[in-house]
Amino acid sequence: MAALKIKKGDKVVVLSGKDKGRTGEVLKAMPKDQKVLVSGINVAVRHRKPTQAAPQGGLERKEAPLHVSKVAIADPSTGKPTRVRFEVQDGKKVRIAAKSGEKIDG
Template sequence: MKIRKNDTVVVISGDDKGKKARVLALAPDGRRLIVEGVNYIWKHVRRTQKTPAGGRVQKEAPIEPSKLMLFCPTCNKGVKVRRTGEAPSKTRVCRKCGGQV
């Protein structure tokens, strides 16, 4: 996967298509991502000591990386990226403008 935490991505399919947002975290399954404000779901929360009120909470659900593209600030849109260099100095480069993303 080419997308990492804190990357800016563009959603390319689904209800949030066209949204630009920041990646908050890798999902617990290690294959999907939690993206800020994208793929909201209502989570039903049981009454516990931590959440005495319980009820419904709106929360981001994990999204497939295939529905996301890395955002390139130079092109001002989602782009495909290429990897260059060898570890540990590998970088991701925009395929359109060649800029580092």
């Protein structure tokens, strides 16, 4: 299983599904499951009964994980989806946007 090329804090574009074309920030990366959690994307709604902790009950909206193949990193210059390649610069391994050639890591 290969390591993810997407990290927490990256801006990503959704490539398929009900949220296709939308962008968001990665809240959590789960390399073992090959999934990512993206803010405001793939929101699941759960109906909750009133409890002592939450006496009101009601609807609970929460982001559900997406498979990493359904998202791509947003190009830093254009915001469009791009693939990622790695280069060694000044002895450090950095991520480069394949479309524009810009560095993704700060």
